[in-house]
Amino acid sequence: MSVLKVKCISKTYGEENNKVKALDEVDLNVGKGEFVAIMGTSGSGKSTLLNMISGLDSVDKGEVLISDENINNYNDAKLTQLRREKIGFVFQFFNLIPVLTVLENVTMPALLTNSKKEEVNNKAIELLKLVGLGSYIHTKPSLLSGGQQQRVAIARALINEPELILADEPTGSLDSKTSKDMMNILRQFCEELGHTLIVVTHDANVAAYADKVVFMHDGKICDTLNLKHSGLKDNEVVRVIASKIEGLSL
Structure with a gap:
């Protein structure tokens, strides 16, 4: 296919x-x-x-x-x-929103589709665990390394299960x-x-x-x-x- x-x-x-x-x-x-x-x-x-x-x-x-x-x-x-x-996007410079937490950055694309917040949060937490950031959900991007920020960007790209x-x-x-x-x-x-x-x-x-x-x-x-x-x-x-x-x- x-x-x-x-x-x-x-x-x-x-x-x-x-x-x-x-x-x-x-x-x-x-x-x-x-x-x-x-x-x-x-x-x-x-x-x-x-x-x-x-x-x-x-x-x-x-x-x-x-x-x-x-x-x-x-x-x-x-x-x-x-x-x-x-479509999910992963950019060179991460494009995370600095005033939002890791969890909020990941959930934002899904919440724009009128998805239920609790379900989106649970899915985002599972994705963040998969990329090794399960303990950083309430952290702001500025406190993360470049590699950690890119992991957040990957989780964000996957939150809507893009094709x-x-x-x-x-x-x-x-x-x-x-x-x-x-x-x-x-x-x-x-x-x-x-x-x-x-x-x-x-x-x-x-x-x-x-x-x-x-x-x-x-x-x-x-x-x-x-x-x-x-x-x-x-x-x-x-x-x-x-x-x-x-x-x-x-």
Whole structure:
């Protein structure tokens, strides 16, 4: 079952002599429970693709289908509902609200859908326990480490049980050990809870956790590495991914 289908989408920015083709007839299919990493050099189109998938920007051509629903013609209200109910976001800089506690940050997206507060609180506490923050529910974000704040952001992204989780450089502000912890948590949610995850990253160590790595260049998908069926050993995966990215830079 496909959670996401991107069909031949294109996007151009600018006018006349200043036109830039950010996406050029891109196709992508992501199945339920799949973990996909999108990689590419700066300006390759990977963040633009993420914006199209989330409805934060509109396509010029093609279709974006989430659970077989074409989001192209959604109005602003419908797109807001889509992002609130079907998509979870994990950002590089956490985007937590400093005046709210950990628990309040996690529950906020669910309470916006008119869910019952007690049920939402219980679900949030269970998620916070899963990410190792069960004892921090009444703590403010400023008292947490960067890694702990990102764990809160992951729990917040999952509170509405989204069909799709989008992460934009989720380890970009973290040290290598904390990054590894974050990716293990995200990998766990895919494997054990069946969540579908798309991560935009420049880090081969992060991409190595994925089931599939999609490489972009000049607005196109130029290569795909299926790690599930690659036959590569663990110590070879990062090297192969890094080599492919280096080739795109030449």
